Amino acid sequence: MDLQLPKSEHPRIVIVGGGFGGIELAKRLKKKPFQVVMLDKHNYHTFQPLLYQVATGGLEAESIAFPLRKIFKGQKNLTFRVTKVKNIDAEKNCLKTDIGDISYDYLVLATGSTSNFFGNKEIEQNSMPMKSIPEALDLRSLILQNFEKSLIETDVIKKHALLNFVVVGGGPTGVETSGAIAELKKHVIPNDYPEMDLNKINIYLVENSPELLGPMSPQAQVKSKEFLIEMGVRVMNETRVLGYDGLTLTLQDKDPIMASTVIWSAGVKGELVAGLDRAEVVRGGRLKTDQQNLIVGYNNVYAIGDVASIIDEATPNGHPGVAPVAIQQGHHLAKNLVNIIENKPLEPFKYFDKGSMATVGRNKAVVDIGKIRFQGVFAWFTWMFVHLMSLVGFRNKIIVFVNWLWSYFSYDRGTRLIIRTFAKDRSVDYRKEVESVKEVSR
C-alpha cells in the first residue's frame, strides 16, 4: 500500500538516513524545486563521535541527539517519517518500508555504517557494539552493573572477569573508549566503591595492527599509545581476536582474557538496503559510486557518507568513513541535483580534508591538521572546541559544555545510571536479577 504523503508538483527525492550526510543534503535542498522525503528509523539525529561519552557515564543521551523534525523546522518542501526501509524496487522507482510503499524520482542512501563483526556470530552475540544511542546506553548499564556484580560475586574467575574491560579495535572510538574507562577507574571508582581493590580492574585495548589510530600521523599514533599506557590501559597491538563466548576472549598466539565486558569497535561496514542487485559492494561493505555519488549501475540512485565509496585512481580505497566526508558529499550532491533539473553540467566530488583528531583523556588528545600535528593539552581543548561546535543545536551545546566543565573541575562523571536493559543476551546472568530489566521485558 502506498504511503500517503503531501502532494507536490516537483520531482521527489527520498533520502534514507538522518545522519551527517542526509541532514546536510536535505537542508541544502530547502526552497529548491523538489519534494524532499527524509526517512530514518529513529526520530533523532545522533552525534556519533560522542557516543563513547554516553557509554561511559559522561553525558546524557539527549545531549548528543537532536530531534530530526526540529532540524527541518520550517522547511516546507520536506516531509519526515520514522520508518525502516525494507527493500528497494529500483525497476519501479519504489521503496518498500514498514509504513508503506514510497515512490521516488531520485533516491539517496545515507544510511551510514554499522558494526562489522566480520562474520563472527559468536562475537556479534556476546560483545557490545556502540554505534547507536540504545547501544551506548546498554553499554553504560553493562559497565556499571559489572562493577556492582563484582562486589557480590564469590566465584574467583567470574569476579576477575567482571573487572576486566576489553576494547577491541584501536581506531578513534577504541582509543577514546578505553581512555574513558581508565578515567572512570581512576576518578570515579575509588569514591563509589571504597571496598574495591583498584589493582584488580584491568582495561585492555586490543588491536590487530602494529599501531593505534591507523590513518593518523606517526606522532599521533605513538603519543596516543603513550597516553593510554600512562593512564593504565594495557595496549595490545598485533593481537588478533578469534572469539568471545561472553566470558573468555580468545586471541591468536596469546593467552586468552577473561572478561565480562568486551566492547567491539574493530570495524564498520556500510548499512546496506536490500534490492540494489546491480550495485557493486566494495571494501568495508560500501556501495561503489561515481564522482557524482551515483551508485554504479543506476541512474537515479545515489549514496553518500559511510555507506558510499567513490573509488578511482585518486582514492583507491574510497574516502574515510567520517562526518566531514558525509557532510561535504551531502552539500555536493544537493548542488548536483539542482544542476540536473536545471540541465547544467555536473561537478565531480572533491574532498577537503580538514584533519583528524582523537581524545584519550583529560588534557590528552592528538590532532593532525594537514602537516600540523600536536598532542596534549592544547590538542585536547581543540578537540573539545571542534566537537562542541559540531553538535547540532544550541541547547545540546550548552548541556555538553556544562557537563564537561563540571567533569573538568569535579573529576566526576555525572550520568552513571543503570536505566535500561541490554540490547543483547549475554552469558553473564546479572541482568536477569535487576529490576530495570524486568520493567522493560514484562
Next chain:
Amino acid sequence: MDLQLPKSEHPRIVIVGGGFGGIELAKRLKKKPFQVVMLDKHNYHTFQPLLYQVATGGLEAESIAFPLRKIFKGQKNLTFRVTKVKNIDAEKNCLKTDIGDISYDYLVLATGSTSNFFGNKEIEQNSMPMKSIPEALDLRSLILQNFEKSLIETDVIKKHALLNFVVVGGGPTGVETSGAIAELKKHVIPNDYPEMDLNKINIYLVENSPELLGPMSPQAQVKSKEFLIEMGVRVMNETRVLGYDGLTLTLQDKDPIMASTVIWSAGVKGELVAGLDRAEVVRGGRLKTDQQNLIVGYNNVYAIGDVASIIDEATPNGHPGVAPVAIQQGHHLAKNLVNIIENKPLEPFKYFDKGSMATVGRNKAVVDIGKIRFQGVFAWFTWMFVHLMSLVGFRNKIIVFVNWLWSYFSYDRGTRLIIRTFAKDRSVDYRKEVESVKEVSR
C-alpha cells in the same frame, strides 16, 4: 547464602529504598555507631516530582536522577548494594534478596509507593504508570510514537485515538502531566508536525472527585482547573474510569473515549515487602506504625515515608505521601535510633507542613503555604525555585536550570527522543514496527 558485607562491631541497620526518606536517614547516621546497609533496586535516587517533565520531553532522565553511591561518598559506615528484597524473615532478623541473605539488628522499610490500579488488571496492563525513570521514558516514547503513527494511520477511528491523550487522576501529577502535554500541543507540535490538524489533538484530565488537587486549598483547586481549561485541557471531574483495553477508555455514565495513550496517576499504594505477617496494612496499602515509626507488631522493624502511616487521633488517615514527610521521618528516626543505643527516651514524630504546590504550565502554578495562598506567575517561579533547590546534586541543578531557561525563551522542549521500548505490551502495534524496539528485544 549470606551476602558478604564488610565486618563491623556495631549494630547493623538495613535500609530498604534510596528515596527521600531512606537517603535522609542514612546520611543522618553518618559517624554514628551503626553499620548502615542501604539497598535499592536501582543504582540511583529518583527525584519523582519531576518525572512528568522527563515523560513529556522537557528534561533528560539523568538530570533528575542521582547515583546513590555518590550521595554516600565518604560515609565509611555505609555499604550500598543494588538488589531487590524478596522476603523478610522477621523471626530470624534476616532479609532474603536477589543477591543473598542479609541479617539485621534494625530494619527500616523506605520502599515508597507504586501505582495503584485498585485491582483492575485491564487498566494495569494497558495504561502507562509514571512512578520510575524507565516508566517515564517509556511514556515519552509512547507519546512521541503516537504522534508519528497518527500521520500514517489510515483507519479513522485509530487515527482519532492516536491523538487523544487521557490523564487519569487529578492530583499534582495528573495536573502537571496534562498541562505539560497541552504545552507540547501548543508550542512543539505546530513546528514539528506542520501537516497535523491541531484541532484533532485532545487532552483529557479525568478525575473521580468533584475537584482537582484534593488536599490543597479551594483557591488552588479552582485556579488550577481554570488554568488547565484555558490551556485547552478537557477537565472531567466526577468521572469514574471503569476500564481500558488499549483503545477504548470506558467511563461510568459517560461516553467512552477512544485513546491510544492513557496515563495512570489516579492513585498510589505502599510498595510492600513480603513476610511482615503481623503488620497491619491500612488505607493506601501502607504499613501502620507508631509515633516512633516502628511497625505495629514488631520491635525492630521500622517504616518511613510513603510506605508507612502513623495513624492516631491527630492523623486518622496518616500523613500525606509527599517528600517532606519522608525526609522528616528519616531525620527523626535517625535521632531515635541513636537514642535507643544511648538508652535515651524516644521522641514521637511531629510533621512540620511546609505547604504544597503544583505547576500547570508556563507562568501558571498554585501554591499553598499555611494560610498563604497564591497562584500564577509568582507561584510558578516559587515552584521552580523550590524544585531546583530540592534536586540532589549541583550538576543536576545546573542541567535542569539550563533546560528550563532554554524552554522558557525558546518555547521548546529539547529532549523529545524516542529512545527506548515500552514497559508493557499494548494493543497498538506500532511499537513492533520501529527499530528501537527491535534493538532492545532481540
